[in-house]
Amino acid sequence: MNMKFGLASASLLVLTSCSSSLEDYNNTGPAFELSRYFDGNVTAWGIVEDYSKKLSRRFCVDIVGTWEGNKGQLHETFYYNDGEEQIRVWELSQADDGKVTGTAGDVVGQASGxxxxxxxxxxxxxxxxxxxxxxDLAVDDWMYKLDDNRVMNRSYMSKFGVTVAEISIFFDKTAPIRGCKSVN
Structure with a gap:
């Protein structure tokens, strides 16, 4: 067996054996309900770390969520520390089994969760x-409900299976409407 192939196979096995799955969170609480948490105003603060774990950006995002039945919209306005502003509007749908699908202008195809x-x-x-x-970067986004008002988020962005950035975001429903202040 080729030595490089053996090392690559062993590395892949180690990486995949450490990955998390939703089943790991059976019987944990408080229960995360996307349509309930993201209904109304939410403010979030986050950081982006590049592939070397160096902080590359900070941001704040004001989110307005609206739901009618199992259809929802999240209107997100991002304010970055370098002065850039970005808007992303998610159109979401939640099936009876709880699975969520969504689209947004900068999302390729359909998101699922x-x-x-x-x-x-x-x-x-x-x-x-x-x-x-x-x-085009693959995003593996994990949100964890801390209590009725706060959620912690970890996102892993990858290209060809290699993580190129990690994003940490803290969401808070108790922040004032349009809670983003300067993040410079």
């Missing part, structure tokens, strides 16, 4: 502009 216990896992491909070039 599920909740179980205290966790919600959301997967999609995000088109990200970097220095005039657009990259």
């Amino acid at each position: 599920s909740e179980n216990g205290t966790a919600f896992n959301w997967k999609y491909t995000l088109r990200v502009p970097v220095d005039g070039t657009e990259y």
Whole structure:
């Protein structure tokens, strides 16, 4: 057996054996209910770390969520520390079994996710502009409900299976409407 192939296979086995699944959150609480948490106003603060774990950006996002039955919309306004502002509007649908699908302008195809216990896992491909070039990055998004007003989020962005960025976000429903202040 080729030595490089053996090392690559062993590395892949270690990486996949450490991954989390929604089943890991059976019988945990408080229960995450996407349509309930993201109904109304939410403010969030986050950081982006590049592949070397270096902080590359900070941001704040004001979110307004509205739901009619199993259809929802999340209107997100991002304010980055470098002065950039970005708007993303999610159109969401939740099936009777709890599975969620969604689209947004910078999402390639359709996002899909599920909740179980205290966790919600959301997967999609995000088109990200970097220095005039657009990259399609796979996003593995994990949200954890801390209490009725707060959620912690960890997102892992990858290209060809290699993590190129990690994002940490703290959501808070008790922040004032339009709670983003300058993040410079």
